[in-house]
Amino acid sequence: MAEATWNRHHIISLADFTLAEYETVLQTATSFLEVLSRRTKKVPTLQGQVVTHLFFEPSTRTRSSFELAAKRLSADTLNFAPGTSSLTKGETILDTAKTYLAMGTDLMVIRHQQAGVPLAIAQEMDRLGSGVGVFNAGDGQHEHPSQALLDLFTICTSLSPDYPQISALKGKKIAIVGDILHSRVARSNLWSLTACGADVHLAAPPTLLPKQFSASFAAPLAEQSKAISTQIKTHWKIEPAVQDADFVMTLRLQKERMTRYLLPSLREYHQQFGITRDRLALCKPDVKVLHPGPVNRGVEISSDLMDDPALSLIPKQVANGVAVRMALLYLMGTSRN
Amino acid sequence: MAEATWNRHHIISLADFTLAEYETVLQTATSFLEVLSRRTKKVPTLQGQVVTHLFFEPSTRTRSSFELAAKRLSADTLNFAPGTSSLTKGETILDTAKTYLAMGTDLMVIRHQQAGVPLAIAQEMDRLGSGVGVFNAGDGQHEHPSQALLDLFTICTSLSPDYPQISALKGKKIAIVGDILHSRVARSNLWSLTACGADVHLAAPPTLLPKQFSASFAAPLAEQSKAISTQIKTHWKIEPAVQDADFVMTLRLQKERMTRYLLPSLREYHQQFGITRDRLALCKPDVKVLHPGPVNRGVEISSDLMDDPALSLIPKQVANGVAVRMALLYLMGTSRN
């Protein structure tokens, strides 16, 4: 295991991640990817520890990935099912978290439809001196750090499979296309990609990418903000974003919301912003496509593209997701001691 | 492990628990609490055994506690989910239980909205000579033995952390406040607390505490009934109940039911029966408050009180719940051999 120093107890946001931390995540995930290539894909790292998944917003895919990561570290897992929960009985979210703390939870993985819930729980855990680490598995439209870290790992291993390094991202052009406004995936990726020196180009219809987006996004950052604002370019057309791009990252459309309020039709969206072979012809020759899933085939991306292993990194993202989450749970667990 | 003799195969009701049994539970739970303080909080006691949770009435909190107890004893667990069950397909409850018996269940943990279901299943398991132990995790308004036993353990460890003994309860005044009428928690606690020699005072509005309650409650008991009826006092006001109390146990209000039929309003309930600092001033100086959870803050108990570690035993109850359930599963498992 990579034994770089790691002092981050909770993983809530990538806004203040350091380059050393990104590097450590890459190295540790590389080690776990090696574990996953063995026949017995388990290590005893978290034996006897309890990882509790509090998924107030249901998500089978992400929960399965976290759960498998925890099990492969030999942790016991608990799942909080919102449908049958005490919440409907009038308990507050913090009280639910404190109940699982009292039962003996060591690490909490939290998803909530409202931004800020994982942070609030992390602060409460610290206030109580609990030692519990909190992992944001997606909060509202705020952040989804593990998705951005697995995207980073996937991009870096695509550039250099054996020894992924963040320095390889320097100067690479990465297009992020789609529903930027509502995407916690985009927000987390903006922190990591710009921190690592990539040139990020956003492309979306104006309803999904307000003019002031990148400025408002950069605001909370201290010295980095100026650097970031120069690195993020926004476009209301897809062509300038994907022109000479090294990587194209599409975002998921929430179909119901989109068609009702913000888009004329899914078909028109695909015509203007869908990723197709024609559009990839504008990119660098060895361009790769990413999507956080689940995919609406023929909307965000054409169906044949998605299935082309020479172009699509989507299955790699899912596979790397388990290794990256193992790495992060491991690092959080280590920092507790 | 405490190796006192233990012959109880099922845990359905505390009505006939002996003092020796209460003592054994306290000692065994103390041992498991020590296990839970280690870094690896697991013992191989139930390795290869199957604990099946049949929760006909959904409850994330209690199920998680039982599930964690089973996992920390290294058992495999199965969960029966009522929403997607064979019950909707016309199968009887006993047939569902027998199906899980046939699959190889060793211990069954059962919650049902109807009183008597765990007993009926236990009798069927015995009739079949199955050797399966049945654990009542709450049946209707009847009993919730593990809650009362964790309350007992929490009270006794509060009085004497290192060596909890039921003799410490002798003569202590314990107030139980709230929806006595509908509470299986109150019923189980009445058996254990009176058996251990505590003076129990019940306080509730008349709609939630009928005049004949304690008499009807004591009726089924043989020689103990007279002793019990002299130990339980009922009040329609909170003050005489909490006056000089050593422990105050509040019960959960089912808000929907309450406001519709039995209470003028939640606010009025809180004014008359809510636990507040002012009311605790009437108690013994070192009084402690218990609540089975989940809590409606500002209804059964004021919010600041609940968060005061000097007064509230609520997080301890949850933590002890895992140790007590480990102890009970262990003792049931032992008695099977």
Next chain:
Amino acid sequence: MAEATWNRHHIISLADFTLAEYETVLQTATSFLEVLSRRTKKVPTLQGQVVTHLFFEPSTRTRSSFELAAKRLSADTLNFAPGTSSLTKGETILDTAKTYLAMGTDLMVIRHQQAGVPLAIAQEMDRLGSGVGVFNAGDGQHEHPSQALLDLFTICTSLSPDYPQISALKGKKIAIVGDILHSRVARSNLWSLTACGADVHLAAPPTLLPKQFSASFAAPLAEQSKAISTQIKTHWKIEPAVQDADFVMTLRLQKERMTRYLLPSLREYHQQFGITRDRLALCKPDVKVLHPGPVNRGVEISSDLMDDPALSLIPKQVANGVAVRMALLYLMGTSRN
């Protein structure tokens, strides 16, 4: 463990199962039944492997049996819950399967309300060169191979407990009674029972057993088809079917569907096709009754019969189900190497 050669990577249908394969399943399941009689009912066979249950059609009973089989082989298990799934988010079934493949699934157990889904997923897994084995846990009205194999194992162990052999089935008369038309259980059993040389008699009302049923059923088979068509007799009355039968297999009625469209009433169905002691008097003296469960007592079978261990093999079917599923997962896992 039985170490016969086994080359079947997926278990989708019994249509092309060979006698050698049936024999291997019986032998391997016998070994696992022995494991299940030990105190520690676990073997490390699938340690570090991941078995994913994709149950698009919910089923607690079958899922529990598969899950327990996987856990007793020491596999880690993932469950896909349709209610909270990405499917509602527009993802295709194949993409869901590919997501779980990418996460690191080794074996997939799939149930779907539509015939053909497990096959389609198995073909996609092969096309991708994934090495993942796919297990059909019931697809529409097509097949339910593990149910038929546990029925076969139960019948053969009933005939010869210590050394079950398919040759014992030769010439035995087996009546299958009930909703033949909609039953995937009946379809899978027809393949296995006829292949092993049993005489199969079907009995149902005309609405549930069309005249051309056995002919259309036998059609896909090559050289076996003539043999099969002579082995399957269909009846619209129960008496000729159960006359001198060695085994009577009843099928589950989906009550809602039945009463609405296809049957005059459940009571009338029971009068005409219900299994009762009177009707069993027509059978061989040592006749046994099977039912795949869950049972509608007093509809498919009289309640007292179901509980008579001298006549009912129903609990044995459930118990054998775990051993047979362990055997099949083990054999599939072995064939992957």
